[in-house]
Amino acid sequence: MSDSTILAARNLTKEFRGFFAVSDVDLSVIRGSIHALIGPNGAGKTTCFNLLTKFLSPTRGTITYNGKDITSYSPADIARLGLVRSFQISAVFPNMTAMENVRIALQRARGDSFDFWRSDKTLRQYDHRAEELLHEVGLEQFAETPAEELSYGRKRALEIATTLALDPEMLLLDEPMAGMTQEDIERISSLIRRVAKDRTVLMVEHNLSVVSDLSDRITVLARGQVLAEGTYDEVSKDERVVEAYIGS
Ligand code: ADP
Numbered sequence: 001m002s003d004s005t006i007l008a009a010r011n012l013t014k015e016f017r018g019f020f021a022v023s024d025v026d027l028s029v030i031r032g033s034i035h036a037l038i039g040p041n042g043a044g045k046t047t048c049f050n051l052l053t054k055f056l057s058p059t060r061g062t063i064t065y066n067g068k069d070i071t072s073y074s075p076a077d078i079a080r081l082g083l084v085r086s087f088q089i090s091a092v093f094p095n096m097t098a099m100e101n102v103r104i105a106l107q108r109a110r111g112d113s114f115d116f117w118r119s120d121k122t123l124r125q126y127d128h129r130a131e132e133l134l135h136e137v138g139l140e141q142f143a144e145t146p147a148e149e150l151s152y153g154r155k156r157a158l159e160i161a162t163t164l165a166l167d168p169e170m171l172l173l174d175e176p177m178a179g180m181t182q183e184d185i186e187r188i189s190s191l192i193r194r195v196a197k198d199r200t201v202l203m204v205e206h207n208l209s210v211v212s213d214l215s216d217r218i219t220v221l222a223r224g225q226v227l228a229e230g231t232y233d234e235v236s237k238d239e240r241v242v243e244a245y246i247g248s
Pocket of ligand 1: 019
């Protein structure tokens with residue numbers, strides 16, 4: 001593992017009652033890169049993602065983050081180190097405005113009590129950072145809009161803002177483009193590019209044109225194993241990758 005590796009998995013394996021959903025996967029994510037995990041349905045992407053954030057425990061294998069063995073860490077410990085995941089299903093409070101959602105995320109991230117609502121001074125501190133985050137995800141005009149009135153793509157942008165409230169060094173995105181219109185895809189793509197300027201991103205994504213557009217490196221999984229790794233051009237020319245997609 002080189003110094004430029006931020007997250008690495010070695011021999012990562014998950015067995016579900018005799019079935020190997022993920023089998024001896026090696027993965028290295030380079031600091032500052034956008035890395036995509038792709039593969040046909042059932043390839044083991046979600047399982048891998050859940051193993052890396054310890055929402056599942058591996059049957060065997062190790063995970064290191066910044067050179068530290070985090071295999072036995074809890075999801076909360078991992079998030080505290082700066083490795084933060086966002087969820088495929090929107091996790092925002094629908095009745096609250098975009099601003100309120102980000103304030104709550106900041107309050108949670110900082111472990112502050114809800115008393116902050118009563119103090120104008122503390123509230124203003126949150127507002128400043130909340131405004132920055134809304135600006136970062138392109139939602140500044142929607143600060144006072146209830147989350148439920150935002151388009152699906154903007155809801156996902158808000159969800160990313162609440163994830164950024166945790167001040168992640170590395171972000172794991174589970175299918176950020178799922179269910180999106182082309183306009184939303186373009187908006188979220190440029191958001192991911194912006195977010196990745198000073199962070200590392202690992203994403204599971206089905207949309208191959210998004211993957212080719214955004215990713216520096218790609219790991220292709222099939223039947224729980226790594227089939228290929230490299231740039232989009234490299235992996236898309238690999239016959240085994242073409243076969244895995246056509247055969248799926
Ligand atoms: P992907 O995200 O690439 O579509 P998954 O990681 O969801 O793939 O699943 C990989 C394989 O593991 C699939 O065959 C799936 O049915 C199986 N699998 C996933 N989770 C479980 C589980 N909790 N119990 C048994 N099998 C599972």
